[in-house]
Amino acid sequence: MVLETEAIFLIDLLAIFAIYVIVNLSLNMEFGYTGIPNFGKVLAVGAGAFVAASIPGRIFAAMAGIEGDYVLDNLAIVSQVNAWLVDNTGIGFVIFFLTLGMAAAVGGGLGILTSYPAIRMRGDYLAITLLAFGESIRIIGNNFTPLAGGTLGVQLPDPLSFLPDEIRFSVATLGLILITAAVFVFSEKMVRSPLGRLLRAVRDNEVAAESLGKDTARIRMKVIMISAALAAVGGALYAFYVGGAIAFAYDRASWTFWPFLMILIGGLANNKGVLFGTLIFVTVRKLIIFFKDSFEGLVPFDIIWLDFLLLGVILLAILLYRPQGLFVEKPTATVGGGAGRAGKGRGGAGRRLFNLLFR
Amino acid sequence: MALDPIFSDAVIFASLLSLLSIGLTLTYLTTRVPNFAHASFATIGVYMALVATHIWGATPYVSIPVAFVASGLVAVSLYVFILKPLIRKGASQAILMIATLAFDLILIAGLNIFADFVVQTFRIASREFTLRSYDAELAGLPMIVFVAPAAIIVLSLTLYIVLKKTKFGIAMRAATENQDLSETVGINVKRIYVVSWMLGGGLAGVAGALMALWFQGDPNLGPLMIPSIFAASIAGGFLSIYGAIAGGLLLGFTEVLGTRFLAGEFGSWLIAYRPLIPLAFIVVTLMLAPRGMAGINWSWLERRVRRHGSGD
Numbered sequence: 001m002v003l004e005t006e007a008i009f010l011i012d013l014l015a016i017f018a019i020y021v022i023v024n025l026s027l028n029m030e031f032g033y034t035g036i037p038n039f040g041k042v043l044a045v046g047a048g049a050f051v052a053a054s055i056p057g058r059i060f061a062a063m064a065g066i067e068g069d070y071v072l073d074n075l076a077i078v079s080q081v082n083a084w085l086v087d088n089t090g091i092g093f094v095i096f097f098l099t100l101g102m103a104a105a106v107g108g109g110l111g112i113l114t115s116y117p118a119i120r121m122r123g124d125y126l127a128i129t130l131l132a133f134g135e136s137i138r139i140i141g142n143n144f145t146p147l148a149g150g151t152l153g154v155q156l157p158d159p160l161s162f163l164p165d166e167i168r169f170s171v172a173t174l175g176l177i178l179i180t181a182a183v184f185v186f187s188e189k190m191v192r193s194p195l196g197r198l199l200r201a202v203r204d205n206e207v208a209a210e211s212l213g214k215d216t217a218r219i220r221m222k223v224i225m226i227s228a229a230l231a232a233v234g235g236a237l238y239a240f241y242v243g244g245a246i247a248f249a250y251d252r253a254s255w256t257f258w259p260f261l262m263i264l265i266g267g268l269a270n271n272k273g274v275l276f277g278t279l280i281f282v283t284v285r286k287l288i289i290f291f292k293d294s295f296e297g298l299v300p301f302d303i304i305w306l307d308f309l310l311l312g313v314i315l316l317a318i319l320l321y322r323p324q325g326l327f328v329e330k331p332t333a334t335v336g337g338g339a340g341r342a343g344k345g346r347g348g349a350g351r352r353l354f355n356l357l358f359r
Numbered sequence: 360m361a362l363d364p365i366f367s368d369a370v371i372f373a374s375l376l377s378l379l380s381i382g383l384t385l386t387y388l389t390t391r392v393p394n395f396a397h398a399s400f401a402t403i404g405v406y407m408a409l410v411a412t413h414i415w416g417a418t419p420y421v422s423i424p425v426a427f428v429a430s431g432l433v434a435v436s437l438y439v440f441i442l443k444p445l446i447r448k449g450a451s452q453a454i455l456m457i458a459t460l461a462f463d464l465i466l467i468a469g470l471n472i473f474a475d476f477v478v479q480t481f482r483i484a485s486r487e488f489t490l491r492s493y494d495a496e497l498a499g500l501p502m503i504v505f506v507a508p509a510a511i512i513v514l515s516l517t518l519y520i521v522l523k524k525t526k527f528g529i530a531m532r533a534a535t536e537n538q539d540l541s542e543t544v545g546i547n548v549k550r551i552y553v554v555s556w557m558l559g560g561g562l563a564g565v566a567g568a569l570m571a572l573w574f575q576g577d578p579n580l581g582p583l584m585i586p587s588i589f590a591a592s593i594a595g596g597f598l599s600i601y602g603a604i605a606g607g608l609l610l611g612f613t614e615v616l617g618t619r620f621l622a623g624e625f626g627s628w629l630i631a632y633r634p635l636i637p638l639a640f641i642v643v644t645l646m647l648a649p650r651g652m653a654g655i656n657w658s659w660l661e662r663r664v665r666r667h668g669s670g671d
Contacts, residue, residue, distance in 0.1 A: 039456070039460065117641070117645040117646050118645050124452055125593070127393065128593065129642075129645065132586040132641055135582060136635060140632075257464060300479045301475035301476060301479075302475060305468040305469075309465055312464035312468065315458075316462070316465075319441075319454055320448075323448070
């Protein structure tokens with residue numbers, strides 16, 4: 001049985017949605033809740049993808065006793081590894097989750113290293129430093145070939161090789177959604193915990209937070225570390241999902257600018273907004289790509305630039321006319337759920353309808 | 360006399376980087392927003408030079424005033440239509456930075472569309488092109504080797520005179536120093552900000568027009584240059600125009616000659632990692648002198664060094 005076009009469209013959409021939700025939740029933690037303008041989000045995502053591209057394949061090849069240069073004979077080695085993985089499913093999964101762990105560690109470490117020089121400076125210096133570091137990941141990935149094959153890219157082994165072709169795609173998407181759900185729960189718990197309240201305190205009034213004895217620079221660094229680790233997991237999952245990694249795919253537009261657009265559509269400091277913003281963006285983007293061919297030839301330039309133009313204009317329009325996004329930040333319920341319920345009584349019929357629909 | 364082309368490379372790159380940092384600093388002084396679209400203003404200048412040379416059939420230098428006006432107007436529109444309304448609505452600095460990033464994306468898309476349009480209509484290369492062969496010669500060297508540093512010298516003298524001696528310059532310094540106080544003494548701060556953005560964007564456009572004479576022009580130059588421009592500006596202190604000139608020259612020479620030196624020592628594979636030099640520059644500046652060269656107390660440093668010298 002071959003999957004229908006619509007089904008493939010939907011399954012792929014859900015997978016990309018799940019991956020972007022992880023990245024966006026991590027960005028929302030930084031920018032929405034703590035106010036750190038991380039314009040170098042691509043760094044952690046790319047680092048995660050490069051970990052996934054360079055480490056698990058080599059481990060599998062060594063375990064299966066496959067000889068050869070991993071980058072030069074990449075295609076042959078990966079197909080042999082995939083064949084070997086059919087009989088070694090358990091090891092495949094262990095290494096897969098180990099890779100996610102390694103990606104998180106590398107991402108978190110890079111988060112600390114790249115933010116350290118500017119962590120005590122004003123917000124714009126931190127933003128510039130992170131942006132500059134974000135631009136570097138592509139340069140390193142392009143030139144240091146053992147990482148991700150340079151400009152040619154590398155293939156990734158597929159831990160789901162044991163499944164027949166028809167269902168592998170759907171199972172991968174299901175797995176991604178489960179991991180994303182776990183990240184969502186973690187993120188929700190975190191922002192509702194005392195740490196979450198501390199983050200908003202740092203964002204809204206740094207001086208007050210410091211006068212209460214909170215080390216705001218340390219807290220910012222901690223948040224950057226956690227969210228970089230999460231974004232790196234997202235990057236590693238993306239590399240596994242598309243089955244390959246290539247440095248130029250990790251550009252500022254895809255992994256910094258669009259995540260900002262998505263969380264601003266949904267509304268800052270609001271994980272539900274992240275879900276809606278990501279869903280809207282991913283669907284629109286997918287439709288644009290889907291119908292791209294029908295526009296080809298109508299205009300005297302590559303249609304992809306119209307896409308850039310449109311998204312840039314949409315973001316400016318949101319900033320100018322609806323800066324709070326679709327969902328406005330509300331008093332957050334504690335883990336026990338107290339404040340949220342107390343807030344429920346206030347507001348008119350609209351608020352009640354809203355609560356009915358979305359709470 | 361044959362001069363190693365690396366020196367021409369260094370002189371031109373350092374001069375243009377200074378020009379770009381001056382422009383960035385001018386806009387930062389007024390609105391306190393790091394403008395991430397600044398490098399794409401220069402790319403507009405690059406394309407003005409292409410249009411002047413290939414479509415009008417003139418010398419590329421004709422494009423300098425055109426590029427100044429075009430990039431200046433684009434910069435003013437960013438300020439007037441996007442940043443000013445956002446500031447009035449009380450948007451945070453982070454939101455303003457995102458707005459400049461969005462504007463940069465629109466500019467890059469526009470430049471790419473323009474490049475595709477030029478190829479289709481005029482059948483000339485509009486990506487990875489260079490106008491080197493259209494440059495005039497002076498003393499056996501391409502003219503740009505002299506024009507780029509001359510532009511910096513003329514510009515710094517002009518800016519010095521304007522900022523220190525004219526009424527407008529004094530009003531401008533007052534407006535950037537304290538907006539409210541300047542307004543109370545009757546300075547039209549809004550107009551001064553518009554002029555600063557015009558100047559800042561225009562200078563970037565001029566840098567772009569000159570850049571096309573030596574380096575490769577491409578619609579996606581912006582993201583490649585942004586780290587260097589910011590590194591130079593941060594090294595200069597970000598709030599001082601003379602700091603920006605010094606930062607641009609220092610980083611420009613370090614980037615070109617440093618890469619050459621390291622490649623000679625360790626092998627040519629290092630050349631590809633040249634973009635990491637501005638990163639190292641940012642890190643070193645922020646760790647050692649976070650307020651840049653303008654923030655260093657030079658006389659104190661000199662006394663210290665002298666005391667250590669005589670102590671031996």
